[in-house]
Amino acid sequence: MVGASSAYRKFREKPDPDWERRTVLAIQGGELEWFATLYDAYYHRVYNQVLYSIGDELQAQDLLQSIFLKVFRGLRYFRFESSLSTWIYRIARNECQDFSRRKRPPLVPLELIRGRNEEMDSRALSEDQHAAQERFGIIHRAVMQLPVKLREVVVLRYLEDLSYEEIANVLACSSGTVASRLSRALEALAKRLCPLRESL
Template identity: 40%
Template sequence: MQFGALGELALDRAVPLTGDALLVQELQAGSEDAFAYLLKLYQDPVFNLIAHIVENNADAADVLQDVFLKVFRGVRHFHGESSLKTWIYRIAVHEASNHRRSRIRRHRREPFSLEESTTEPVSSLADGRAETPYQVLEQSERQDLVKRALASLAQPYRTVVVLREMEGLSYEEIARVLGVAEGTVKSRLMRGRELLRRKISRLGVRG
Protein backbone atom coordinates (compact mmCIF):
# COMPACT_ATOMS: atom_id res chain seq x y z
CA MET A 1 0.00 0.00 0.00
CA GLN A 2 1.52 3.32 -1.08
CA PHE A 3 0.45 6.77 0.08
CA GLY A 4 1.21 8.85 -3.02
CA ALA A 5 3.86 11.51 -2.59
CA LEU A 6 3.78 11.08 1.17
CA GLY A 7 4.48 7.38 0.76
CA GLU A 8 7.49 8.15 -1.41
CA LEU A 9 8.71 10.60 1.21
CA ALA A 10 8.41 7.89 3.83
CA LEU A 11 10.64 5.57 1.83
CA ASP A 12 13.17 8.21 0.83
CA ARG A 13 13.58 10.18 4.02
CA ALA A 14 12.56 7.96 6.94
CA VAL A 15 15.04 7.88 9.82
CA PRO A 16 15.10 5.40 12.72
CA LEU A 17 13.62 7.55 15.46
CA THR A 18 12.85 5.55 18.59
CA GLY A 19 10.38 6.03 21.40
CA ASP A 20 7.07 7.88 21.44
CA ALA A 21 8.44 10.87 23.33
CA LEU A 22 11.23 11.56 20.86
CA LEU A 23 9.02 10.94 17.83
CA VAL A 24 6.27 13.21 19.16
CA GLN A 25 8.81 15.90 19.96
CA GLU A 26 10.13 15.78 16.41
CA LEU A 27 6.62 15.71 14.93
CA GLN A 28 5.56 18.72 16.96
CA ALA A 29 8.68 20.53 15.78
CA GLY A 30 7.59 19.93 12.18
CA SER A 31 10.35 17.48 11.23
CA GLU A 32 9.74 16.04 7.75
CA ASP A 33 11.89 13.03 8.63
CA ALA A 34 9.67 12.33 11.63
CA PHE A 35 6.51 12.55 9.53
CA ALA A 36 8.09 10.23 6.96
CA TYR A 37 9.03 7.75 9.67
CA LEU A 38 5.51 7.90 11.13
CA LEU A 39 4.03 7.07 7.72
CA LYS A 40 6.43 4.21 7.16
CA LEU A 41 5.60 2.82 10.59
CA TYR A 42 1.81 3.12 10.56
CA GLN A 43 0.33 3.58 7.09
CA ASP A 44 0.02 -0.14 6.23
CA PRO A 45 -1.51 -1.37 9.52
CA VAL A 46 -3.81 1.66 9.66
CA PHE A 47 -4.91 1.01 6.06
CA ASN A 48 -5.71 -2.62 6.92
CA LEU A 49 -7.74 -1.53 9.94
CA ILE A 50 -9.69 1.03 7.91
CA ALA A 51 -10.31 -1.44 5.07
CA HIS A 52 -11.91 -3.93 7.45
CA ILE A 53 -14.29 -1.24 8.68
CA VAL A 54 -15.30 0.42 5.40
CA GLU A 55 -15.13 -2.84 3.35
CA ASN A 56 -13.90 -1.06 0.24
CA ASN A 57 -10.25 -0.46 -0.61
CA ALA A 58 -10.82 2.67 -2.69
CA ASP A 59 -12.73 4.22 0.19
CA ALA A 60 -10.07 2.98 2.62
CA ALA A 61 -7.36 4.82 0.69
CA ASP A 62 -9.36 8.05 0.89
CA VAL A 63 -9.98 7.61 4.60
CA LEU A 64 -6.29 6.84 5.15
CA GLN A 65 -5.32 10.21 3.75
CA ASP A 66 -7.92 11.93 5.94
CA VAL A 67 -6.57 10.11 8.99
CA PHE A 68 -2.97 11.16 8.47
CA LEU A 69 -3.97 14.71 7.66
CA LYS A 70 -5.74 14.82 11.01
CA VAL A 71 -2.70 13.25 12.67
CA PHE A 72 -0.33 15.80 11.13
CA ARG A 73 -2.58 18.72 12.03
CA GLY A 74 -3.46 17.46 15.49
CA VAL A 75 -0.13 16.16 16.76
CA ARG A 76 0.72 19.54 18.28
CA HIS A 77 -2.19 18.95 20.68
CA PHE A 78 -1.06 15.41 21.57
CA HIS A 79 -0.04 15.36 25.25
CA GLY A 80 0.73 11.68 25.76
CA GLU A 81 -2.37 10.63 27.70
CA SER A 82 -2.21 7.45 25.60
CA SER A 83 0.44 5.97 23.35
CA LEU A 84 0.94 7.53 19.93
CA LYS A 85 -0.23 4.28 18.32
CA THR A 86 -3.44 4.27 20.35
CA TRP A 87 -4.12 7.90 19.45
CA ILE A 88 -3.64 7.22 15.72
CA TYR A 89 -5.83 4.10 15.83
CA ARG A 90 -8.55 6.07 17.63
CA ILE A 91 -8.56 8.63 14.83
CA ALA A 92 -8.61 5.84 12.23
CA VAL A 93 -11.56 4.02 13.81
CA HIS A 94 -13.48 7.29 14.19
CA GLU A 95 -12.90 8.40 10.59
CA ALA A 96 -13.59 4.95 9.13
CA SER A 97 -16.78 4.55 11.17
CA ASN A 98 -18.04 7.97 10.12
CA HIS A 99 -17.27 7.22 6.48
CA ARG A 100 -19.08 3.90 6.63
CA ARG A 101 -22.16 5.41 8.27
CA SER A 102 -22.23 8.17 5.67
CA ARG A 103 -21.98 5.66 2.83
CA ILE A 104 -24.76 3.53 4.27
CA ARG A 105 -27.03 6.56 4.55
CA ARG A 106 -26.36 7.41 0.91
CA HIS A 107 -26.52 4.00 -0.69
CA ARG A 108 -27.77 1.62 1.99
CA ARG A 109 -25.47 -1.22 2.87
CA GLU A 110 -23.34 -2.47 -0.02
CA PRO A 111 -22.53 -6.20 -0.36
CA PHE A 112 -19.05 -7.33 0.59
CA SER A 113 -16.82 -7.81 -2.45
CA LEU A 114 -14.06 -10.38 -2.29
CA GLU A 115 -12.58 -8.92 -5.47
CA GLU A 116 -12.16 -5.50 -3.84
CA SER A 117 -10.58 -6.77 -0.63
CA THR A 118 -6.80 -6.94 -0.34
CA THR A 119 -6.64 -6.77 3.44
CA GLU A 120 -4.42 -9.16 5.35
CA PRO A 121 -5.79 -12.72 5.76
CA VAL A 122 -7.09 -13.62 9.19
CA SER A 123 -4.47 -16.35 9.44
CA SER A 124 -5.06 -16.96 13.13
CA LEU A 125 -8.61 -18.04 12.33
CA ALA A 126 -7.87 -20.09 9.19
CA ASP A 127 -5.78 -23.03 10.33
CA GLY A 128 -3.21 -24.97 8.38
CA ARG A 129 -0.26 -24.29 6.14
CA ALA A 130 -0.55 -24.97 2.43
CA GLU A 131 2.17 -27.13 0.92
CA THR A 132 0.76 -28.65 -2.29
CA PRO A 133 -1.00 -26.75 -5.11
CA TYR A 134 -4.29 -28.19 -3.89
CA GLN A 135 -3.57 -26.99 -0.36
CA VAL A 136 -2.62 -23.56 -1.68
CA LEU A 137 -6.02 -23.28 -3.37
CA GLU A 138 -7.81 -24.68 -0.34
CA GLN A 139 -6.04 -22.26 2.01
CA SER A 140 -6.88 -19.31 -0.25
CA GLU A 141 -10.54 -20.33 -0.30
CA ARG A 142 -10.56 -20.69 3.49
CA GLN A 143 -9.08 -17.23 3.93
CA ASP A 144 -11.66 -15.73 1.57
CA LEU A 145 -14.46 -17.33 3.56
CA VAL A 146 -13.00 -16.09 6.84
CA LYS A 147 -12.74 -12.55 5.45
CA ARG A 148 -16.33 -12.80 4.25
CA ALA A 149 -17.48 -13.96 7.67
CA LEU A 150 -15.52 -11.18 9.37
CA ALA A 151 -17.08 -8.55 7.09
CA SER A 152 -20.56 -9.76 8.03
CA LEU A 153 -20.06 -9.07 11.75
CA ALA A 154 -21.69 -6.00 13.23
CA GLN A 155 -19.14 -3.19 13.35
CA PRO A 156 -18.60 -3.11 17.16
CA TYR A 157 -17.63 -6.79 17.13
CA ARG A 158 -15.66 -6.64 13.89
CA THR A 159 -13.60 -3.67 15.05
CA VAL A 160 -12.65 -5.33 18.33
CA VAL A 161 -11.75 -8.60 16.60
CA VAL A 162 -9.57 -6.80 14.04
CA LEU A 163 -7.80 -4.70 16.68
CA ARG A 164 -7.11 -7.73 18.88
CA GLU A 165 -6.55 -10.61 16.45
CA MET A 166 -4.96 -8.78 13.52
CA GLU A 167 -3.38 -5.66 14.99
CA GLY A 168 -2.34 -7.30 18.25
CA LEU A 169 -3.51 -4.51 20.56
CA SER A 170 -3.94 -5.21 24.26
CA TYR A 171 -7.33 -4.94 25.96
CA GLU A 172 -6.21 -1.66 27.53
CA GLU A 173 -5.11 -0.26 24.16
CA ILE A 174 -8.37 -1.27 22.49
CA ALA A 175 -10.34 0.31 25.32
CA ARG A 176 -8.46 3.57 24.81
CA VAL A 177 -8.91 3.45 21.03
CA LEU A 178 -12.66 2.90 21.30
CA GLY A 179 -13.25 4.96 24.44
CA VAL A 180 -14.93 2.10 26.31
CA ALA A 181 -14.18 0.07 29.43
CA GLU A 182 -11.87 -2.95 29.25
CA GLY A 183 -14.77 -5.13 30.35
CA THR A 184 -16.73 -3.95 27.32
CA VAL A 185 -13.78 -4.82 25.08
CA LYS A 186 -13.56 -8.33 26.55
CA SER A 187 -17.28 -8.98 26.23
CA ARG A 188 -17.38 -7.70 22.65
CA LEU A 189 -14.35 -9.79 21.76
CA MET A 190 -15.85 -12.91 23.31
CA ARG A 191 -19.14 -12.35 21.50
CA GLY A 192 -17.39 -11.41 18.26
CA ARG A 193 -15.24 -14.53 18.30
CA GLU A 194 -18.28 -16.72 18.93
CA LEU A 195 -20.28 -15.07 16.13
CA LEU A 196 -17.31 -15.40 13.80
CA ARG A 197 -16.92 -19.11 14.58
CA ARG A 198 -20.61 -19.68 13.86
CA LYS A 199 -20.49 -17.78 10.57
CA ILE A 200 -17.32 -19.59 9.50
CA SER A 201 -18.91 -22.92 10.41
CA ARG A 202 -21.97 -22.13 8.29
CA LEU A 203 -19.68 -21.25 5.39
CA GLY A 204 -17.99 -24.62 5.68
CA VAL A 205 -14.75 -23.72 7.48
CA ARG A 206 -13.93 -25.28 10.81
CA GLY A 207 -13.16 -22.45 13.29
Protein backbone atom coordinates in the same frame (compact mmCIF):
# COMPACT_ATOMS: atom_id res chain seq x y z
CA MET B 1 11.90 7.39 3.57
CA VAL B 2 15.25 5.92 4.47
CA GLY B 3 14.87 3.27 7.09
CA ALA B 4 11.11 3.45 6.90
CA SER B 5 10.58 -0.21 6.13
CA SER B 6 12.83 -1.31 8.95
CA ALA B 7 10.92 1.02 11.28
CA TYR B 8 7.72 -0.59 10.18
CA ARG B 9 9.12 -4.09 10.56
CA LYS B 10 10.34 -3.26 14.04
CA PHE B 11 7.00 -1.76 14.80
CA ARG B 12 5.07 -4.79 13.66
CA GLU B 13 7.10 -6.93 16.00
CA LYS B 14 6.93 -4.70 19.06
CA PRO B 15 5.76 -1.09 19.31
CA ASP B 16 8.59 0.96 20.71
CA PRO B 17 7.50 3.92 22.87
CA ASP B 18 10.95 5.51 22.64
CA TRP B 19 10.86 5.47 18.87
CA GLU B 20 7.35 6.91 18.98
CA ARG B 21 8.43 9.69 21.31
CA ARG B 22 11.48 10.65 19.30
CA THR B 23 9.48 10.67 16.08
CA VAL B 24 6.66 12.77 17.50
CA LEU B 25 9.06 15.28 19.08
CA ALA B 26 10.93 15.58 15.79
CA ILE B 27 7.70 16.27 13.91
CA GLN B 28 6.60 18.74 16.55
CA GLY B 29 9.98 20.42 16.11
CA GLY B 30 9.24 20.93 12.42
CA GLU B 31 11.21 18.03 10.93
CA LEU B 32 8.54 17.01 8.47
CA GLU B 33 10.52 14.16 6.92
CA TRP B 34 9.87 12.18 10.12
CA PHE B 35 6.21 12.21 9.31
CA ALA B 36 6.98 10.04 6.29
CA THR B 37 8.55 7.48 8.64
CA LEU B 38 5.57 7.58 10.94
CA TYR B 39 3.25 7.27 7.97
CA ASP B 40 5.11 4.23 6.77
CA ALA B 41 5.06 2.60 10.20
CA TYR B 42 1.31 2.91 10.52
CA TYR B 43 0.22 2.74 6.89
CA HIS B 44 -0.60 -0.98 6.75
CA ARG B 45 -2.05 -1.14 10.23
CA VAL B 46 -4.45 1.74 9.77
CA TYR B 47 -5.33 0.59 6.27
CA ASN B 48 -6.44 -2.77 7.63
CA GLN B 49 -8.40 -1.17 10.44
CA VAL B 50 -10.18 1.08 7.95
CA LEU B 51 -10.72 -1.62 5.36
CA TYR B 52 -12.26 -4.02 7.86
CA SER B 53 -14.40 -1.20 9.17
CA ILE B 54 -15.86 0.14 5.91
CA GLY B 55 -15.26 -2.83 3.63
CA ASP B 56 -14.25 -0.96 0.49
CA GLU B 57 -10.68 -0.74 -0.78
CA LEU B 58 -10.99 2.48 -2.76
CA GLN B 59 -12.81 4.31 -0.01
CA ALA B 60 -10.33 2.94 2.51
CA GLN B 61 -7.47 4.39 0.50
CA ASP B 62 -9.14 7.83 0.39
CA LEU B 63 -10.03 7.70 4.04
CA LEU B 64 -6.49 6.77 4.92
CA GLN B 65 -5.21 10.05 3.49
CA SER B 66 -7.66 12.16 5.46
CA ILE B 67 -6.85 10.18 8.61
CA PHE B 68 -3.14 10.84 8.25
CA LEU B 69 -3.79 14.49 7.50
CA LYS B 70 -5.68 14.67 10.79
CA VAL B 71 -2.87 12.83 12.52
CA PHE B 72 -0.42 15.37 11.16
CA ARG B 73 -2.62 18.28 12.22
CA GLY B 74 -3.15 16.83 15.69
CA LEU B 75 0.45 15.79 16.32
CA ARG B 76 1.37 19.33 17.34
CA TYR B 77 -0.85 18.97 20.40
CA PHE B 78 -0.05 15.35 21.16
CA ARG B 79 1.06 15.26 24.80
CA PHE B 80 1.74 11.52 25.23
CA GLU B 81 -1.29 11.12 27.49
CA SER B 82 -2.00 7.88 25.61
CA SER B 83 0.21 5.80 23.39
CA LEU B 84 0.62 7.10 19.86
CA SER B 85 -0.85 3.94 18.35
CA THR B 86 -3.99 4.18 20.49
CA TRP B 87 -4.36 7.83 19.52
CA ILE B 88 -3.98 7.09 15.80
CA TYR B 89 -6.41 4.16 15.98
CA ARG B 90 -8.91 6.40 17.72
CA ILE B 91 -8.66 9.02 14.95
CA ALA B 92 -9.07 6.27 12.35
CA ARG B 93 -12.05 4.84 14.16
CA ASN B 94 -13.75 8.24 14.40
CA GLU B 95 -13.14 8.87 10.71
CA CYS B 96 -14.68 5.51 9.83
CA GLN B 97 -17.69 6.29 11.98
CA ASP B 98 -18.09 9.70 10.33
CA PHE B 99 -17.77 8.06 6.94
CA SER B 100 -20.49 5.52 7.76
CA ARG B 101 -22.77 8.26 9.08
CA ARG B 102 -22.48 10.24 5.86
CA LYS B 103 -24.24 7.33 4.18
CA ARG B 104 -22.84 7.62 0.71
CA PRO B 105 -24.45 5.39 -1.89
CA PRO B 106 -22.89 1.94 -1.58
CA LEU B 107 -20.10 1.33 -4.05
CA VAL B 108 -19.52 -2.00 -5.64
CA PRO B 109 -15.95 -2.94 -4.75
CA LEU B 110 -13.85 -3.17 -7.85
CA GLU B 111 -12.53 -6.54 -6.78
CA LEU B 112 -16.03 -8.00 -7.15
CA ILE B 113 -15.93 -7.01 -10.80
CA ARG B 114 -12.33 -7.68 -11.74
CA GLY B 115 -11.29 -10.09 -8.99
CA ARG B 116 -8.62 -9.50 -6.37
CA ASN B 117 -5.02 -8.87 -7.34
CA GLU B 118 -4.11 -12.37 -6.29
CA GLU B 119 -6.85 -13.84 -8.44
CA MET B 120 -5.64 -11.84 -11.41
CA ASP B 121 -2.13 -13.13 -11.06
CA SER B 122 -1.41 -15.14 -14.14
CA ARG B 123 1.03 -17.49 -12.42
CA ALA B 124 -0.58 -20.72 -11.34
CA LEU B 125 -0.98 -21.21 -7.60
CA SER B 126 0.04 -24.40 -5.87
CA GLU B 127 -2.73 -26.42 -4.29
CA ASP B 128 -1.70 -25.36 -0.78
CA GLN B 129 -1.54 -21.71 -1.75
CA HIS B 130 -4.93 -21.99 -3.36
CA ALA B 131 -6.42 -23.65 -0.25
CA ALA B 132 -4.86 -21.04 2.04
CA GLN B 133 -6.17 -18.23 -0.11
CA GLU B 134 -9.63 -19.71 -0.13
CA ARG B 135 -9.53 -20.13 3.66
CA PHE B 136 -8.43 -16.50 4.12
CA GLY B 137 -11.23 -15.41 1.82
CA ILE B 138 -13.79 -17.29 3.89
CA ILE B 139 -12.48 -15.90 7.18
CA HIS B 140 -12.35 -12.40 5.70
CA ARG B 141 -15.96 -12.63 4.58
CA ALA B 142 -17.06 -14.05 7.95
CA VAL B 143 -15.39 -11.13 9.72
CA MET B 144 -17.01 -8.64 7.36
CA GLN B 145 -20.42 -10.11 8.17
CA LEU B 146 -20.04 -9.24 11.86
CA PRO B 147 -21.69 -6.04 13.08
CA VAL B 148 -19.23 -3.11 13.02
CA LYS B 149 -18.93 -2.96 16.82
CA LEU B 150 -17.88 -6.59 17.02
CA ARG B 151 -15.73 -6.39 13.92
CA GLU B 152 -13.64 -3.50 15.19
CA VAL B 153 -12.73 -5.24 18.46
CA VAL B 154 -11.76 -8.41 16.61
CA VAL B 155 -9.54 -6.48 14.19
CA LEU B 156 -7.88 -4.41 16.91
CA ARG B 157 -7.27 -7.48 19.05
CA TYR B 158 -6.23 -10.14 16.57
CA LEU B 159 -4.89 -8.15 13.66
CA GLU B 160 -3.36 -5.20 15.48
CA ASP B 161 -2.49 -7.07 18.65
CA LEU B 162 -3.83 -4.46 21.05
CA SER B 163 -4.49 -5.34 24.69
CA TYR B 164 -7.97 -5.07 26.21
CA GLU B 165 -6.99 -1.77 27.86
CA GLU B 166 -5.64 -0.31 24.63
CA ILE B 167 -8.78 -1.30 22.75
CA ALA B 168 -10.88 0.20 25.54
CA ASN B 169 -8.89 3.42 25.07
CA VAL B 170 -9.47 3.47 21.33
CA LEU B 171 -13.18 2.77 21.63
CA ALA B 172 -13.71 4.90 24.74
CA CYS B 173 -15.36 2.09 26.67
CA SER B 174 -14.42 -0.23 29.55
CA SER B 175 -12.21 -3.32 29.30
CA GLY B 176 -15.22 -5.38 30.41
CA THR B 177 -17.18 -4.14 27.40
CA VAL B 178 -14.26 -5.04 25.15
CA ALA B 179 -14.12 -8.58 26.61
CA SER B 180 -17.85 -8.98 26.26
CA ARG B 181 -17.90 -7.78 22.61
CA LEU B 182 -14.92 -9.95 21.78
CA SER B 183 -16.61 -13.04 23.25
CA ARG B 184 -19.76 -12.37 21.24
CA ALA B 185 -17.73 -11.81 18.10
CA LEU B 186 -15.73 -14.99 18.54
CA GLU B 187 -18.84 -17.07 19.22
CA ALA B 188 -20.43 -15.64 16.08
CA LEU B 189 -17.28 -16.37 14.07
CA ALA B 190 -17.18 -19.94 15.39
CA LYS B 191 -20.80 -20.49 14.36
CA ARG B 192 -20.22 -19.06 10.88
CA LEU B 193 -16.97 -20.89 10.31
CA CYS B 194 -17.97 -24.20 11.89
CA PRO B 195 -17.61 -26.13 8.62
CA LEU B 196 -14.01 -24.89 8.32
CA ARG B 197 -12.86 -25.97 11.72
CA GLU B 198 -11.25 -29.17 10.62
CA SER B 199 -9.01 -27.33 8.18
CA LEU B 200 -8.11 -24.67 10.74
